[in-house]
Amino acid sequence: MIEIEHLYKVWDDNDKAVVLKDINVTIQDGDIYALVGRSGAGKSTLLRCINGLTDYQSGSLRVDGREIKGLGEKEIRNLRRHIGMIFQQFSLLERETVYDNVALPMKCWKYPKASIDKKVLELLDLVGLSEKAQVRPRNLSGGQKQRVAIARALTMEPSILLCDEATSALDPKTTLSILDLLKEINRKIGITIVVVTHQMEVVRKICRRACIMEHGEVTVQGPVKDIFIEQPRSLMRLLGEGKAKLPEQGHNIRIAHLLNSLDEGKLFGQMYADLQCVFPIISGKIQSFEDDRLGIFVINVDDSQMGKVAAYLTEKGASWTELLPEVEDQNDEPEEDE
Numbered sequence: 001m002i003e004i005e006h007l008y009k010v011w012d013d014n015d016k017a018v019v020l021k022d023i024n025v026t027i028q029d030g031d032i033y034a035l036v037g038r039s040g041a042g043k044s045t046l047l048r049c050i051n052g053l054t055d056y057q058s059g060s061l062r063v064d065g066r067e068i069k070g071l072g073e074k075e076i077r078n079l080r081r082h083i084g085m086i087f088q089q090f091s092l093l094e095r096e097t098v099y100d101n102v103a104l105p106m107k108c109w110k111y112p113k114a115s116i117d118k119k120v121l122e123l124l125d126l127v128g129l130s131e132k133a134q135v136r137p138r139n140l141s142g143g144q145k146q147r148v149a150i151a152r153a154l155t156m157e158p159s160i161l162l163c164d165e166a167t168s169a170l171d172p173k174t175t176l177s178i179l180d181l182l183k184e185i186n187r188k189i190g191i192t193i194v195v196v197t198h199q200m201e202v203v204r205k206i207c208r209r210a211c212i213m214e215h216g217e218v219t220v221q222g223p224v225k226d227i228f229i230e231q232p233r234s235l236m237r238l239l240g241e242g243k244a245k246l247p248e249q250g251h252n253i254r255i256a257h258l259l260n261s262l263d264e265g266k267l268f269g270q271m272y273a274d275l276q277c278v279f280p281i282i283s284g285k286i287q288s289f290e291d292d293r294l295g296i297f298v299i300n301v302d303d304s305q306m307g308k309v310a311a312y313l314t315e316k317g318a319s320w321t322e323l324l325p326e327v328e329d330q331n332d333e334p335e336e337d338e
Helices: 043-050 073-081 098-108 113-126 142-153 172-189 200-206 224-230 233-239 263-275 303-316
Strands: 002-010 018-027 032-036 058-063 083-087 160-164 192-197 209-214 217-223 251-258 281-289 292-301 319-322
Touching: 002 043, 018 043, 018 217, 032 043, 032 172, 032 200, 043 058, 043 160, 043 192, 073 083, 083 142, 098 113, 098 142, 113 142, 142 172, 160 172, 172 192, 172 200, 192 200, 200 224, 200 281, 209 224, 209 233, 217 224, 217 233, 224 251, 224 281, 224 292, 251 303, 263 292, 263 303, 292 303, 303 319
Parallel strands: 032 192, 032 209, 083 160, 160 192
Antiparallel strands: 002 018, 002 058, 209 217, 251 292, 251 319, 281 292
Protein backbone atom coordinates (compact mmCIF):
# COMPACT_ATOMS: atom_id res chain seq x y z
CA MET A 1 0.00 0.00 0.00
CA ILE A 2 1.12 3.55 -0.76
CA GLU A 3 -0.08 6.08 1.82
CA ILE A 4 0.53 9.80 1.24
CA GLU A 5 -0.60 12.33 3.84
CA HIS A 6 -0.20 16.14 3.81
CA LEU A 7 2.86 15.91 1.58
CA TYR A 8 4.64 19.13 0.58
CA LYS A 9 7.54 19.50 -1.85
CA VAL A 10 9.39 22.71 -2.72
CA TRP A 11 12.39 23.28 -4.97
CA ASP A 12 14.18 25.67 -2.60
CA ASP A 13 14.31 26.51 1.08
CA ASN A 14 12.28 29.71 0.77
CA ASP A 15 9.00 28.03 -0.22
CA LYS A 16 9.08 30.03 -3.46
CA ALA A 17 8.66 27.05 -5.74
CA VAL A 18 6.02 24.81 -4.20
CA VAL A 19 5.66 21.75 -6.42
CA LEU A 20 3.38 19.56 -4.29
CA LYS A 21 0.82 21.03 -1.88
CA ASP A 22 -0.87 18.99 0.85
CA ILE A 23 -1.13 15.76 -1.17
CA ASN A 24 -3.37 13.10 0.38
CA VAL A 25 -3.62 9.89 -1.66
CA THR A 26 -3.94 6.20 -0.75
CA ILE A 27 -3.19 3.51 -3.34
CA GLN A 28 -4.32 0.03 -2.35
CA ASP A 29 -2.33 -3.13 -3.04
CA GLY A 30 -3.10 -4.59 -6.47
CA ASP A 31 -4.80 -1.44 -7.77
CA ILE A 32 -4.13 0.27 -11.10
CA TYR A 33 -4.06 3.95 -10.13
CA ALA A 34 -3.62 7.02 -12.35
CA LEU A 35 -1.94 10.31 -11.51
CA VAL A 36 -3.43 12.57 -14.17
CA GLY A 37 -2.73 16.14 -15.14
CA ARG A 38 -1.23 18.52 -17.65
CA SER A 39 2.51 19.18 -17.85
CA GLY A 40 3.66 20.95 -14.72
CA ALA A 41 0.88 19.59 -12.51
CA GLY A 42 3.37 17.77 -10.28
CA LYS A 43 2.44 14.19 -11.12
CA SER A 44 5.94 13.05 -12.20
CA THR A 45 7.46 14.71 -9.15
CA LEU A 46 5.03 12.80 -6.93
CA LEU A 47 6.02 9.58 -8.70
CA ARG A 48 9.70 10.27 -8.01
CA CYS A 49 8.88 10.87 -4.35
CA ILE A 50 7.31 7.41 -4.18
CA ASN A 51 10.51 5.63 -5.23
CA GLY A 52 12.83 7.92 -3.30
CA LEU A 53 14.38 9.71 -6.28
CA THR A 54 13.11 13.07 -4.96
CA ASP A 55 12.78 14.13 -1.34
CA TYR A 56 9.98 16.16 0.23
CA GLN A 57 9.96 18.79 2.96
CA SER A 58 7.02 17.72 5.11
CA GLY A 59 4.18 15.26 5.37
CA SER A 60 4.26 11.49 5.19
CA LEU A 61 4.80 9.03 2.34
CA ARG A 62 4.77 5.37 3.32
CA VAL A 63 5.33 2.42 0.98
CA ASP A 64 4.32 -0.89 2.55
CA GLY A 65 4.42 0.81 5.94
CA ARG A 66 7.92 2.32 5.55
CA GLU A 67 8.30 6.10 5.67
CA ILE A 68 10.40 7.17 2.67
CA LYS A 69 11.74 10.38 4.20
CA GLY A 70 14.82 9.71 6.27
CA LEU A 71 15.68 6.30 4.80
CA GLY A 72 19.41 5.70 4.49
CA GLU A 73 21.13 4.93 1.20
CA LYS A 74 21.10 1.17 1.77
CA GLU A 75 17.44 1.23 2.80
CA ILE A 76 16.52 3.26 -0.31
CA ARG A 77 18.32 0.73 -2.53
CA ASN A 78 16.41 -2.12 -0.91
CA LEU A 79 13.16 -0.21 -1.33
CA ARG A 80 13.81 0.29 -5.05
CA ARG A 81 14.36 -3.43 -5.48
CA HIS A 82 10.63 -3.77 -4.86
CA ILE A 83 9.59 -0.88 -7.12
CA GLY A 84 9.87 -1.30 -10.89
CA MET A 85 9.72 1.69 -13.22
CA ILE A 86 9.16 2.27 -16.93
CA PHE A 87 9.42 5.56 -18.82
CA GLN A 88 8.33 7.26 -22.03
CA GLN A 89 11.86 6.72 -23.37
CA PHE A 90 12.70 3.04 -23.09
CA SER A 91 16.27 3.56 -21.77
CA LEU A 92 17.59 0.32 -23.22
CA LEU A 93 21.27 -0.47 -23.77
CA GLU A 94 21.50 -0.42 -27.57
CA ARG A 95 24.66 -2.54 -27.77
CA GLU A 96 23.22 -5.30 -25.59
CA THR A 97 20.73 -7.97 -26.57
CA VAL A 98 17.15 -8.07 -25.33
CA TYR A 99 18.20 -10.87 -22.98
CA ASP A 100 21.02 -8.82 -21.46
CA ASN A 101 18.82 -5.74 -21.09
CA VAL A 102 16.26 -7.71 -19.09
CA ALA A 103 18.96 -9.47 -17.07
CA LEU A 104 20.77 -6.26 -16.10
CA PRO A 105 19.12 -5.61 -12.69
CA MET A 106 19.72 -9.20 -11.57
CA LYS A 107 23.35 -9.04 -12.72
CA CYS A 108 23.83 -5.83 -10.74
CA TRP A 109 22.54 -7.61 -7.64
CA LYS A 110 24.81 -10.60 -8.43
CA TYR A 111 22.12 -13.23 -8.82
CA PRO A 112 23.29 -16.73 -9.87
CA LYS A 113 23.37 -17.27 -13.64
CA ALA A 114 20.81 -20.07 -13.46
CA SER A 115 18.33 -17.82 -11.60
CA ILE A 116 18.90 -15.02 -14.11
CA ASP A 117 18.34 -17.29 -17.08
CA LYS A 118 15.14 -18.75 -15.64
CA LYS A 119 13.66 -15.37 -14.74
CA VAL A 120 14.59 -13.64 -18.02
CA LEU A 121 13.06 -16.41 -20.13
CA GLU A 122 9.89 -16.37 -18.00
CA LEU A 123 9.53 -12.61 -18.39
CA LEU A 124 10.20 -12.59 -22.13
CA ASP A 125 7.46 -15.18 -22.48
CA LEU A 126 5.15 -13.01 -20.34
CA VAL A 127 5.66 -9.95 -22.56
CA GLY A 128 5.50 -11.97 -25.80
CA LEU A 129 9.14 -11.61 -26.87
CA SER A 130 10.58 -15.10 -26.36
CA GLU A 131 11.85 -15.21 -29.95
CA LYS A 132 13.61 -11.82 -29.60
CA ALA A 133 16.03 -12.77 -26.79
CA GLN A 134 19.18 -12.35 -28.90
CA VAL A 135 17.98 -9.35 -30.90
CA ARG A 136 19.34 -5.85 -30.23
CA PRO A 137 16.97 -2.95 -29.47
CA ARG A 138 17.71 -1.13 -32.76
CA ASN A 139 15.93 -3.95 -34.55
CA LEU A 140 12.75 -3.68 -32.46
CA SER A 141 9.63 -1.56 -32.89
CA GLY A 142 8.67 1.01 -30.26
CA GLY A 143 6.10 -1.31 -28.74
CA GLN A 144 8.60 -4.17 -28.55
CA LYS A 145 11.13 -1.88 -26.85
CA GLN A 146 8.56 -0.94 -24.23
CA ARG A 147 7.84 -4.64 -23.66
CA VAL A 148 11.54 -5.19 -23.02
CA ALA A 149 11.49 -2.28 -20.56
CA ILE A 150 8.47 -3.80 -18.78
CA ALA A 151 10.20 -7.19 -18.53
CA ARG A 152 13.33 -5.53 -17.13
CA ALA A 153 11.25 -3.64 -14.55
CA LEU A 154 9.78 -6.94 -13.33
CA THR A 155 13.03 -8.90 -12.88
CA MET A 156 13.34 -8.17 -9.16
CA GLU A 157 9.73 -9.27 -8.58
CA PRO A 158 8.56 -5.81 -7.44
CA SER A 159 5.29 -5.26 -5.62
CA ILE A 160 4.83 -1.87 -7.35
CA LEU A 161 5.29 -0.82 -10.98
CA LEU A 162 5.55 2.92 -11.70
CA CYS A 163 4.76 4.02 -15.27
CA ASP A 164 5.82 7.56 -16.21
CA GLU A 165 4.07 8.48 -19.48
CA ALA A 166 4.94 4.96 -20.65
CA THR A 167 2.75 5.09 -23.77
CA SER A 168 3.19 8.73 -24.81
CA ALA A 169 5.73 7.89 -27.52
CA LEU A 170 3.66 5.08 -29.04
CA ASP A 171 1.02 5.07 -31.75
CA PRO A 172 -2.61 4.36 -30.72
CA LYS A 173 -2.63 0.68 -31.75
CA THR A 174 0.65 -0.04 -29.98
CA THR A 175 -0.55 1.89 -26.93
CA LEU A 176 -3.58 -0.40 -26.66
CA SER A 177 -1.37 -3.49 -26.84
CA ILE A 178 0.89 -2.18 -24.05
CA LEU A 179 -2.11 -1.29 -21.89
CA ASP A 180 -3.55 -4.77 -22.42
CA LEU A 181 -0.19 -6.22 -21.38
CA LEU A 182 -0.07 -4.12 -18.19
CA LYS A 183 -3.61 -5.13 -17.34
CA GLU A 184 -2.74 -8.81 -17.86
CA ILE A 185 0.38 -8.50 -15.69
CA ASN A 186 -1.73 -6.90 -12.95
CA ARG A 187 -4.22 -9.76 -13.21
CA LYS A 188 -1.61 -12.52 -13.21
CA ILE A 189 0.76 -11.37 -10.47
CA GLY A 190 -1.32 -8.82 -8.55
CA ILE A 191 1.27 -6.06 -8.85
CA THR A 192 0.22 -2.51 -7.92
CA ILE A 193 0.53 -0.21 -10.96
CA VAL A 194 0.77 3.57 -10.70
CA VAL A 195 0.32 5.33 -14.04
CA VAL A 196 1.39 8.93 -14.66
CA THR A 197 -0.33 10.20 -17.80
CA HIS A 198 -2.11 13.07 -19.47
CA GLN A 199 -3.85 10.66 -21.89
CA MET A 200 -7.43 10.12 -20.76
CA GLU A 201 -7.83 7.06 -23.01
CA VAL A 202 -5.11 5.40 -20.91
CA VAL A 203 -7.02 6.18 -17.72
CA ARG A 204 -10.30 4.85 -19.09
CA LYS A 205 -8.70 1.72 -20.55
CA ILE A 206 -6.95 0.22 -17.51
CA CYS A 207 -7.17 2.40 -14.39
CA ARG A 208 -9.67 1.72 -11.61
CA ARG A 209 -8.99 4.79 -9.49
CA ALA A 210 -7.36 8.12 -10.28
CA CYS A 211 -6.57 11.58 -9.03
CA ILE A 212 -6.39 14.74 -11.12
CA MET A 213 -3.60 17.15 -10.24
CA GLU A 214 -3.43 20.87 -10.99
CA HIS A 215 -0.68 23.26 -9.89
CA GLY A 216 0.73 20.69 -7.46
CA GLU A 217 -2.59 19.91 -5.80
CA VAL A 218 -5.00 17.00 -6.00
CA THR A 219 -8.30 18.52 -7.11
CA VAL A 220 -10.33 15.34 -7.65
CA GLN A 221 -9.84 11.68 -6.78
CA GLY A 222 -11.90 8.51 -6.76
CA PRO A 223 -13.05 5.68 -9.04
CA VAL A 224 -12.43 6.51 -12.69
CA LYS A 225 -16.05 5.93 -13.72
CA ASP A 226 -17.30 8.25 -10.97
CA ILE A 227 -14.95 11.03 -12.06
CA PHE A 228 -16.15 10.84 -15.67
CA ILE A 229 -19.79 10.62 -14.64
CA GLU A 230 -19.55 13.63 -12.32
CA GLN A 231 -17.42 15.63 -14.82
CA PRO A 232 -15.76 18.01 -12.33
CA ARG A 233 -14.28 21.25 -13.64
CA SER A 234 -10.72 19.95 -13.32
CA LEU A 235 -11.61 17.09 -15.68
CA MET A 236 -13.18 19.48 -18.15
CA ARG A 237 -10.08 21.67 -18.09
CA LEU A 238 -7.87 18.64 -18.67
CA LEU A 239 -10.01 17.55 -21.60
CA GLY A 240 -10.06 21.09 -22.98
CA GLU A 241 -13.84 21.16 -22.92
CA GLY A 242 -15.83 24.25 -21.97
CA LYS A 243 -18.88 24.29 -19.77
CA ALA A 244 -21.92 23.11 -21.71
CA LYS A 245 -24.68 25.66 -22.29
CA LEU A 246 -27.77 24.28 -20.57
CA PRO A 247 -31.41 25.35 -20.91
CA GLU A 248 -32.50 27.79 -18.24
CA GLN A 249 -35.99 26.32 -18.00
CA GLY A 250 -36.82 22.97 -16.40
CA HIS A 251 -34.39 20.50 -14.85
CA ASN A 252 -31.19 19.35 -16.56
CA ILE A 253 -30.51 15.74 -15.60
CA ARG A 254 -27.23 13.94 -16.28
CA ILE A 255 -27.70 10.19 -16.66
CA ALA A 256 -24.98 7.53 -16.82
CA HIS A 257 -25.74 3.92 -17.62
CA LEU A 258 -24.07 0.85 -19.07
CA LEU A 259 -24.38 0.11 -22.78
CA ASN A 260 -22.80 -3.33 -22.88
CA SER A 261 -25.89 -4.98 -24.34
CA LEU A 262 -28.73 -4.07 -26.69
CA ASP A 263 -31.25 -4.00 -23.84
CA GLU A 264 -29.13 -1.58 -21.84
CA GLY A 265 -29.13 0.78 -24.83
CA LYS A 266 -32.94 1.05 -24.82
CA LEU A 267 -33.26 3.14 -21.65
CA PHE A 268 -34.49 6.34 -23.30
CA GLY A 269 -36.83 4.64 -25.76
CA GLN A 270 -38.37 2.63 -22.95
CA MET A 271 -38.65 5.71 -20.73
CA TYR A 272 -40.44 7.65 -23.48
CA ALA A 273 -42.89 4.78 -23.93
CA ASP A 274 -43.51 4.12 -20.25
CA LEU A 275 -43.93 7.75 -19.17
CA GLN A 276 -45.65 8.97 -22.33
CA CYS A 277 -43.63 12.16 -22.64
CA VAL A 278 -40.61 13.48 -24.56
CA PHE A 279 -37.36 14.63 -22.97
CA PRO A 280 -34.94 16.59 -25.17
CA ILE A 281 -31.38 15.15 -25.11
CA ILE A 282 -29.08 18.14 -24.60
CA SER A 283 -25.79 16.24 -24.93
CA GLY A 284 -24.48 12.70 -24.99
CA LYS A 285 -21.37 10.61 -25.34
CA ILE A 286 -20.38 6.95 -25.05
CA GLN A 287 -17.06 6.08 -23.39
CA SER A 288 -15.22 2.84 -22.63
CA PHE A 289 -13.94 2.04 -19.14
CA GLU A 290 -11.89 -1.16 -18.89
CA ASP A 291 -14.37 -3.74 -20.23
CA ASP A 292 -17.49 -1.56 -19.90
CA ARG A 293 -19.13 0.96 -22.22
CA LEU A 294 -20.88 3.80 -20.45
CA GLY A 295 -23.36 6.26 -21.92
CA ILE A 296 -23.38 9.74 -20.35
CA PHE A 297 -26.32 11.93 -21.40
CA VAL A 298 -27.99 15.17 -20.31
CA ILE A 299 -31.75 15.54 -20.76
CA ASN A 300 -34.08 18.43 -19.97
CA VAL A 301 -37.21 17.70 -17.94
CA ASP A 302 -40.21 19.97 -17.28
CA ASP A 303 -41.10 20.79 -13.69
CA SER A 304 -44.28 18.75 -13.98
CA GLN A 305 -42.38 15.64 -15.10
CA MET A 306 -39.43 15.81 -12.72
CA GLY A 307 -40.88 13.65 -9.97
CA LYS A 308 -41.84 10.70 -12.12
CA VAL A 309 -38.61 10.88 -14.17
CA ALA A 310 -36.53 10.79 -11.00
CA ALA A 311 -38.52 7.83 -9.67
CA TYR A 312 -38.24 6.00 -12.99
CA LEU A 313 -34.47 6.41 -13.28
CA THR A 314 -33.97 5.31 -9.68
CA GLU A 315 -36.14 2.24 -10.23
CA LYS A 316 -34.14 1.29 -13.35
CA GLY A 317 -30.83 1.61 -11.46
CA ALA A 318 -29.48 4.43 -13.65
CA SER A 319 -26.97 6.79 -12.08
CA TRP A 320 -28.37 10.32 -12.37
CA THR A 321 -27.93 13.78 -10.93
CA GLU A 322 -29.45 17.20 -11.49
CA LEU A 323 -27.02 19.75 -12.90
CA LEU A 324 -27.15 22.99 -10.97
CA PRO A 325 -25.92 26.37 -12.22
CA GLU A 326 -22.17 26.77 -11.79
CA VAL A 327 -20.06 29.80 -11.03
CA GLU A 328 -17.71 30.62 -13.91
CA ASP A 329 -14.27 29.12 -13.30
CA GLN A 330 -11.41 31.49 -14.00
CA ASN A 331 -8.67 28.92 -13.41
CA ASP A 332 -8.27 27.80 -17.03
CA GLU A 333 -4.88 29.24 -17.85
CA PRO A 334 -2.21 26.96 -19.38
CA GLU A 335 0.25 25.36 -17.00
CA GLU A 336 4.03 25.53 -17.20
CA ASP A 337 6.02 22.54 -18.39
CA GLU A 338 7.14 20.22 -15.63
